[in-house]
Amino acid sequence: MWQQIVDWLVYAQLGLPRESHFAQAFNFFVYDTVKVLFLLSVIIFLISILRTYLPPEKTKKFLSHKRTFIGNVMAAVVGIVTPFCSCSAVPLFIGFVEAGVPLGVTFSFLVSSPMINEVALVMLLGMFGWKVALIYIGSGLVIAILAGMAIGRLKLEKWVEGFVYKVKSAQTFEETWTPRERVRYGYDYMQGILKKVYLFVILGIGVGGFIHGYVPQDFLVRYAGPENHFAVPLAVLIGIPLYSNAAGMIPVVQALLGKGMALGTSLAFMMAVTSASFPEMVILRKVLRVPLLVVFFSILTVGIIMVGYLFNAFF
Amino acid sequence: MKIQIYGTGCPNCTKLEEFARQAAFELGLNAELEKVKEIKDIVAAGILRTPALGVDGQVVSQGRVLAVEQIKSLLQDRTK
Numbered sequence: 001m002w003q004q005i006v007d008w009l010v011y012a013q014l015g016l017p018r019e020s021h022f023a024q025a026f027n028f029f030v031y032d033t034v035k036v037l038f039l040l041s042v043i044i045f046l047i048s049i050l051r052t053y054l055p056p057e058k059t060k061k062f063l064s065h066k067r068t069f070i071g072n073v074m075a076a077v078v079g080i081v082t083p084f085c086s087c088s089a090v091p092l093f094i095g096f097v098e099a100g101v102p103l104g105v106t107f108s109f110l111v112s113s114p115m116i117n118e119v120a121l122v123m124l125l126g127m128f129g130w131k132v133a134l135i136y137i138g139s140g141l142v143i144a145i146l147a148g149m150a151i152g153r154l155k156l157e158k159w160v161e162g163f164v165y166k167v168k169s170a171q172t173f174e175e176t177w178t179p180r181e182r183v184r185y186g187y188d189y190m191q192g193i194l195k196k197v198y199l200f201v202i203l204g205i206g207v208g209g210f211i212h213g214y215v216p217q218d219f220l221v222r223y224a225g226p227e228n229h230f231a232v233p234l235a236v237l238i239g240i241p242l243y244s245n246a247a248g249m250i251p252v253v254q255a256l257l258g259k260g261m262a263l264g265t266s267l268a269f270m271m272a273v274t275s276a277s278f279p280e281m282v283i284l285r286k287v288l289r290v291p292l293l294v295v296f297f298s299i300l301t302v303g304i305i306m307v308g309y310l311f312n313a314f315f
Numbered sequence: 316m317k318i319q320i321y322g323t324g325c326p327n328c329t330k331l332e333e334f335a336r337q338a339a340f341e342l343g344l345n346a347e348l349e350k351v352k353e354i355k356d357i358v359a360a361g362i363l364r365t366p367a368l369g370v371d372g373q374v375v376s377q378g379r380v381l382a383v384e385q386i387k388s389l390l391q392d393r394t395k
Contacts, residue, residue: 091358091364171361173360
């Protein structure tokens with residue numbers, strides 16, 4: 001439906017010739033911008049409302065003293081809907097450990113919460129379709145579960161800063177919500193996210209549109225196609241420092257995918273962008289000693305690279 | 316009355332502090348603003364997400380920046 005409206009606008013109203021590169025790029029730009037911004041508003045609004053039912057205070061309670069695997073799976077699943085603000089990572093971590101959530105289970109939560117990012121998810125849904133969006137959630141869950149189980153198995157509690165175990169916390173405060181407040185929260189949150197990312201979205205789609213219209217087909221096959229075995233780690237290394245621009249990167253990646261970049265490589269790149277970030281590591285240093293940080297970071301990076309290879313092998 | 320702002324100094328904490336100050340001012344309350352920045356104290360208050368807002372040591376909201384209007388109604392509830 002949107003495509004017809006945009007076609008009508010671009011070709012009939014503005015009178016741009018159908019076969020020109022510029023018209024194609026412009027059509028792509030308008031279509032994707034409208035679609036993605038619409039999806040972002042609706043889905044973020046709904047997720048935020050859902051989230052008021054599942055605050056970390058509740059999560060903490062039901063993850064307390066959970067066994068390996070079951071606990072890791074539950075932590076990773078809940079992590080999907082929990083928003084992640086790196087400034088809350090430290091109190092969250094201490095609160096979980098203090099409540100008796102096992103270290104490995106806590107890490108499953110800490111991996112899945114930022115890695116499965118709702119903005120990235122919506123962008124994927126809008127630009128790649130629901131299959132890729134599901135694959136993104138699925139592989140994020142697998143990495144979070146396995147990383148948490150590995151850290152739990154390695155018994156790394158000795159590398160958590162000592163004071164974490166000494167903190168005694170008061171009864172956790174739990175908010176009570178009226179339906180009206182939930183809607184208001186959802187609306188405010190959606191508005192805040194849109195304000196933060198819309199420029200990146202438009203910019204990203206603009207660059208994507210340019211690539212779509214001007215860069216020759218198969219341009220990237222040689223560099224980032226399935227035959228180049230170094231493409232995945234390289235994409236991950238480039239992606240890690242690009243933390244805040246997930247919203248802008250995805251349209252660009254989508255256009256590159258159309259020019260021959262392999263799906264696994266693109267997926268690995270996006271996960272690296274949304275999860276492992278340096279600012280987060282610096283913040284976590286307050287509660288984790290360097291060896292544990294290194295282990296955490298390495299497991300995450302290796303996990304993402306493995307997902308990349310796996311998808312390149314199967315798709 | 317004492318209003319506590321819990322947070323390690325992220326931009327959201329500063330914003331919440333500003334809004335709380337504004338709310339107290341608009342209500343004409345004689346309130347003292349207290350910033351709790353030490354992570355141990357934040358956790359000890361039972362907070363998992365920052366920024367959080369407290370009134371006389373009682374946490375009333377966490378993990379979000381409330382609007383001035385929302386803070387006002389919270390403060391009014393407490394002064395009754």
